Amino acid sequence: MTRTAPSAGGVVVAENCSKWYGHVLGVSDVSWRLRGGIVGLLGPNGAGKSTLIKMMAGLLRPSRGSLAVFGKSPFDDVGVRRRIGYAPEHDKTWDELTALELVTFMARLAGVDDAKAQAAAKDAIAQMGMTDAMHRRVRGFSKGMRQRTKLATAIAHDPDFLLFDEPLTGVDPVARVDIVERIRKLAAAGKTVVVSSHVLYEIEALTSEIVVIYRGQLLAEGNVYEIRRLIDRHPHRIRIECDRPRTVAESLAKSDHVARIVFERAGVLIETRDPDRCYDELATAVVEHGVHVSSLSSPDNNLGAVFEYLTGERR
Amino acid sequence: MRSGWSTALVIAQLTLVRLFRGRAVWVSVVIAALPIVFASAVRAQGQHSNMQVDVLVFQTLLLAVLPAMFVASSIGEDIEDRTTTYLWSRPVPRWSVLAGKLVALAPLSAALVVGSWIASVFAGTHAMPSGLSILALATGAIAVCLVSAGIASLVPKHGMPLTIAYMLFFDIPVGVMPVSLAELSVTHQLRALAQVVPEIRDAPSGGAIGLAVLGTIWLGIALWRIRRLEA
Numbered sequence: 001m002t003r004t005a006p007s008a009g010g011v012v013v014a015e016n017c018s019k020w021y022g023h024v025l026g027v028s029d030v031s032w033r034l035r036g037g038i039v040g041l042l043g044p045n046g047a048g049k050s051t052l053i054k055m056m057a058g059l060l061r062p063s064r065g066s067l068a069v070f071g072k073s074p075f076d077d078v079g080v081r082r083r084i085g086y087a088p089e090h091d092k093t094w095d096e097l098t099a100l101e102l103v104t105f106m107a108r109l110a111g112v113d114d115a116k117a118q119a120a121a122k123d124a125i126a127q128m129g130m131t132d133a134m135h136r137r138v139r140g141f142s143k144g145m146r147q148r149t150k151l152a153t154a155i156a157h158d159p160d161f162l163l164f165d166e167p168l169t170g171v172d173p174v175a176r177v178d179i180v181e182r183i184r185k186l187a188a189a190g191k192t193v194v195v196s197s198h199v200l201y202e203i204e205a206l207t208s209e210i211v212v213i214y215r216g217q218l219l220a221e222g223n224v225y226e227i228r229r230l231i232d233r234h235p236h237r238i239r240i241e242c243d244r245p246r247t248v249a250e251s252l253a254k255s256d257h258v259a260r261i262v263f264e265r266a267g268v269l270i271e272t273r274d275p276d277r278c279y280d281e282l283a284t285a286v287v288e289h290g291v292h293v294s295s296l297s298s299p300d301n302n303l304g305a306v307f308e309y310l311t312g313e314r315r
Numbered sequence: 316m317r318s319g320w321s322t323a324l325v326i327a328q329l330t331l332v333r334l335f336r337g338r339a340v341w342v343s344v345v346i347a348a349l350p351i352v353f354a355s356a357v358r359a360q361g362q363h364s365n366m367q368v369d370v371l372v373f374q375t376l377l378l379a380v381l382p383a384m385f386v387a388s389s390i391g392e393d394i395e396d397r398t399t400t401y402l403w404s405r406p407v408p409r410w411s412v413l414a415g416k417l418v419a420l421a422p423l424s425a426a427l428v429v430g431s432w433i434a435s436v437f438a439g440t441h442a443m444p445s446g447l448s449i450l451a452l453a454t455g456a457i458a459v460c461l462v463s464a465g466i467a468s469l470v471p472k473h474g475m476p477l478t479i480a481y482m483l484f485f486d487i488p489v490g491v492m493p494v495s496l497a498e499l500s501v502t503h504q505l506r507a508l509a510q511v512v513p514e515i516r517d518a519p520s521g522g523a524i525g526l527a528v529l530g531t532i533w534l535g536i537a538l539w540r541i542r543r544l545e546a
Contacts, residue, residue: 096333
């Protein structure tokens, strides 16, 4: 694998790019420039991540605006797709083939010489840790093996730009660590990689550079810590279901980090600007007053709630 | 980068590998054997009049099914299952995907139909069918493959059943109408080229041109649709 310099304008340049499926909005007025490296595309399901990735892969044509990869439209320009490797989100593939056959066919279709295609496929399969299973038919593969095979099809022709749509979905924790490591190696080898996920910690494991997409719009872009800081500026909510919610509320009411306390049917909801301190004080109050807690949860663990916060930030 | 035709050959190879690992080929061989069984049974009963005409009716039914089984299901499933995302994200011209499938499947369909025609005529008459009728069945099968490609690219989800329905409920009935509307029918043009049915007075060249025109129209529809499709 060779390190390739991105084109002068950036690997991807999207300008006011929108995509509709009939009346349904996929991506709305996205302007974005990707210069290189490994970038995480973060957003909840249905946010528009796959639409954006498919436009970069040349599978969808923008309804409005433009999107160029290496300066060319990937939908219209067949040649530029030689430099793109795409692993789709879905699991459907030609299950009648073995992993080696599948990856070899994909390499040949991507322009690798027939004589070299099988060697390239074997190399890609080895990079994804699938050598032992390469002569088995895809039909019998587990989710993790399918993900690895998909990634192998994307890298077999040694493209400069890799698009992995939800590559960690449904993968067991051990395989997840391994796949993350292999994707990082690709980026270290000079590839530009875009990885989508709806799980923040998956993206954090891969890269610190993230783009947050929600309801078809790019909400935020930059270092993951900046995004976290942005998120942290919003109160964190903790819901406590207990036998004496008023006692808990009184204990925390004087603390300066508590923004709001709301009594609910079975407990109390606390909004805090310092979750760590709040959890500590909560534990102290529960122990000191002998409060029986039946449930403790944070609605903000749902990423959708965080995106709602970020949407509010932009308004 | 590969040329479009080189890509089409890779796709043809991929299509055939997949096909021969499935059941469709064996099912189609069984279906193609039905006219032979029919012709043998008729001959065994001693009814020899118009044997070729009767077998040709059976063959048109075969034409309604076999190309749809191969071409329409191959194109329709790829679009519907989104496996086209693997193809269209490669440096592959859209037309070459269609061409690859047709290069693989149209000769196979034609070979099965022609093989069935020769075998059933021989089983029924102990004679070989005419060269013109063999040519008619082969070109007719290819034309129906193009019809299948057009319908499957327009309605991928139901490509195979719609192609069969189109052939059974439009093409074959229209083809036997004694009006100029019959010119729209692939099976009518096939009969004109085959020169087997005495009632059809059209010249064989007219049948050949008709098949070419109808095939080209459906191929044009398929290419137009595939070029615009998004995955």
